[in-house]
Amino acid sequence: MADDEIILADLSDDxxxxxxxxxxxxxxxxxxxxxxxxxxxxxxxxxxxxxxxxVAGMTIxxxxxxxxxxxVPEVLLSANAMKAGMHILKPLLVETGAPRMGKMVIGTVKGxxxxxxxxxxAMMMEGAGFEVLDLGINNSVExxxxxxxxxxxxxxxxxxxxxTTMPYMKVVIDTMKEKGLRDDYIxxxxxxxxxxxxxxxxxxxxxxxxxxxxxETAKAxxxxxxxxxxA
Amino acid sequence: xxxxxxxxxxSTRDWLMADGATGTNLFNMGLSSGEPPEFWNIDQPDNxxxxxxxxxxxxxxxxxxxxxxxNASRLKLHQAQDRVHELNRVGAALxxxxxxxxxxxxxxxxxxxxxxxxxxxxxxxTHALAVEMFHEQAEGLKAGGADVLWIETxxxxxxxxxxxxxxxxxxxxxxxxxxxxxxGRTMMGTTSAAMAEMVEKLANPPLAFGANxxxxxxxxxxxxxxxxSTGTARPIIAKGNxxxxxxxxxHIHYDGTPELMAEYAVLxxxxxxxxxxxxxxxxxxxxxxMRAALEATPKGPRPTLEDISAKLGGFSSASxxxxxTSNDPKRERRSRRG
Numbered sequence: 001m002a003d004d005e006i007i008l009a010d011l012s013d014d015x016x017x018x019x020x021x022x023x024x025x026x027x028x029x030x031x032x033x034x035x036x037x038x039x040x041x042x043x044x045x046x047x048x049x050x051x052x053x054x055v056a057g058m059t060i061x062x063x064x065x066x067x068x069x070x071x072v073p074e075v076l077l078s079a080n081a082m083k084a085g086m087h088i089l090k091p092l093l094v095e096t097g098a099p100r101m102g103k104m105v106i107g108t109v110k111g112x113x114x115x116x117x118x119x120x121x122a123m124m125m126e127g128a129g130f131e132v133l134d135l136g137i138n139n140s141v142e143x144x145x146x147x148x149x150x151x152x153x154x155x156x157x158x159x160x161x162x163x164t165t166m167p168y169m170k171v172v173i174d175t176m177k178e179k180g181l182r183d184d185y186i187x188x189x190x191x192x193x194x195x196x197x198x199x200x201x202x203x204x205x206x207x208x209x210x211x212x213x214x215x216e217t218a219k220a221x222x223x224x225x226x227x228x229x230x231a
Numbered sequence: 232x233x234x235x236x237x238x239x240x241x242s243t244r245d246w247l248m249a250d251g252a253t254g255t256n257l258f259n260m261g262l263s264s265g266e267p268p269e270f271w272n273i274d275q276p277d278n279x280x281x282x283x284x285x286x287x288x289x290x291x292x293x294x295x296x297x298x299x300x301x302n303a304s305r306l307k308l309h310q311a312q313d314r315v316h317e318l319n320r321v322g323a324a325l326x327x328x329x330x331x332x333x334x335x336x337x338x339x340x341x342x343x344x345x346x347x348x349x350x351x352x353x354x355x356x357t358h359a360l361a362v363e364m365f366h367e368q369a370e371g372l373k374a375g376g377a378d379v380l381w382i383e384t385x386x387x388x389x390x391x392x393x394x395x396x397x398x399x400x401x402x403x404x405x406x407x408x409x410x411x412x413x414x415g416r417t418m419m420g421t422t423s424a425a426m427a428e429m430v431e432k433l434a435n436p437p438l439a440f441g442a443n444x445x446x447x448x449x450x451x452x453x454x455x456x457x458x459x460s461t462g463t464a465r466p467i468i469a470k471g472n473x474x475x476x477x478x479x480x481x482h483i484h485y486d487g488t489p490e491l492m493a494e495y496a497v498l499x500x501x502x503x504x505x506x507x508x509x510x511x512x513x514x515x516x517x518x519x520x521m522r523a524a525l526e527a528t529p530k531g532p533r534p535t536l537e538d539i540s541a542k543l544g545g546f547s548s549a550s551x552x553x554x555x556t557s558n559d560p561k562r563e564r565r566s567r568r569g
Contacts, residue, residue, distance in 0.1 A: 067414075068413065068414025068415075068416070068548055068550070068552075070420075071416060071418070071420025072413075072418050072419050072420065073353060073419055073420060074420070076349070076353035076354075080353065111263070111266075115347065116347060116349070116418075119349075137308060138308075192412075210413075
């Protein structure tokens with residue numbers, strides 16, 4: 001790369017963090033790895049590196065994606081760079097017992113085999129520091145429930161691209177209610193044919209218009225859940 | 232080389248009408264969700280004949296075969312990746328049968344949808360693999376008697392180019408539309424102007440290009456104006472959705488009425504579109520209303536964005552990334568890349 005004029009190690013902490021936000025924006029994987037390592041060497045906690053450098057940078061990417069300034073290819077590159085940074089941080093976060101962003105189980109509902117939107121949400125959620133278990137396509141209610149019980153996530157995400165499969169989301173939510181599980185999880189739904197009205201009608205916590213909104217909504221709901229537990 | 236059926240029609244007519252929805256129609260015939268529609272080419276051929284006949288009887292000059300998801304990547308989700316040739320051949324052959332029985336020239340357009348995969352480096356799809364999959368599908372459609380290949384709902388320019396290459400390998404004339412569903416661009420960020428430019432750079436450009444699906448008919452018309460303003464001489468295709476899906480008491484329906492789609496068809500023609508059809512939610516009654524309006528309404532001036540939003544409803548985003556973008560939101564940055 002012909003960017004010799006910027007030496008990351010010469011930047012002050014504040015400047016470096018801003019530079020990392022830009023490097024994430026540009027999807028520069030190696031620069032992000034370097035930045036993460038430098039901050040750790042300077043004695044930053046892994047959690048501060050995650051939240052102040054990476055997650056804050058991905059928030060800018062997410063906002064510009066939501067606002068139609070960035071599009072999927074750029075966002076995927078950014079998420080890829082974020083992931084490289086996360087790869088370094090993950091063991092350190094576990095070691096230091098840092099608070100987790102949260103965990104999500106996500107899958108496309110039974111009958112629906114469309115997965116681009118769901119994959120994007122999974123990538124953006126990982127990019128935002130969440131742990132994501134992707135159940136893939138065509139998931140039955142049994143499969144969702146099993147994953148909830150074994151994985152104990154904070155969030156269940158369901159996706160449907162077809163107008164004929166979206167009502168199945170209600171089947172899953174109703175089953176969760178029957179089993180007394182509904183209130184243990186944040187339920188987010190998304191997919192091209194959905195809207196807020198539908199999300200409310202089936203008893204989801206929120207409808208997410210796109211992957212960027214999904215991340216913002218997940219953060220807000222997880223924060224709310226933690227506050228409740230602390231109260 | 233004798234001219235293909237679509238080129239012949241285009242050379243004699245100002246506008247042609249394409250068909251409407253495939254999925255919406257098949258679901259109304261009892262296709263259950265998750266079941267690949269392409270299986271019905273073999274298992275329920277009478278329903279597929281009925282689908283095609285519905286479009287022909289409503290006045291369509293072109294209809295698309297029930298093969299949208301008939302590539303190896305999509306069929307693999309149903310462990311049917313070894314049935315690509317068969318499902319496409321039969322889907323096209325049923326179309327040939329209906330078209331030939333119509334007593335007029337009706338074009339059988341072999342539908343080719345996206346692979347659903349993301350290209351490398353972000354995803355795993357390579358150009359060579361995409362060409363191979365599209366080519367396999369194209370050969371099946373050709374064997375079944377399709378007049379042209381009809382590549383649709385594409386988001387990535389790389390995928391459009393791969394499909395073009397496959398059409399050349401199969402020796403088939405082709406048309407190709409992209410879906411502009413994200414702030415007036417495709418999911419991958421392609422603008423209408425960028426698509427028009429890309430199309431002209433292909434080694435084997437399509438007979439016609441344009442937009443299908445996306446958000447609403449009004450958004451689709453804005454995309455069309457974007458094509459037109461590039462000054463392209465190539466025939467433009469518009470296949471817009473019949474409104475937006477709404478959920479009522481456990482059922483989904485599209486809120487676009489036949490009257491709205493008739494307005495849309497006339498606006499599209501007045502904007503300079505040569506091939507006009509519908510997409511999701513567009514049923515035979517919509518097509519009949521569109522055909523009647525196209526025949527009864529004298530050609531008017533090219534509509535403005537204001538005319539479009541007044542007749543079809545507002546747009547889903549303030550801008551579509553074309554024309555003067557100086558007022559669009561931008562990020563002030565300190566970036567390495569200039």
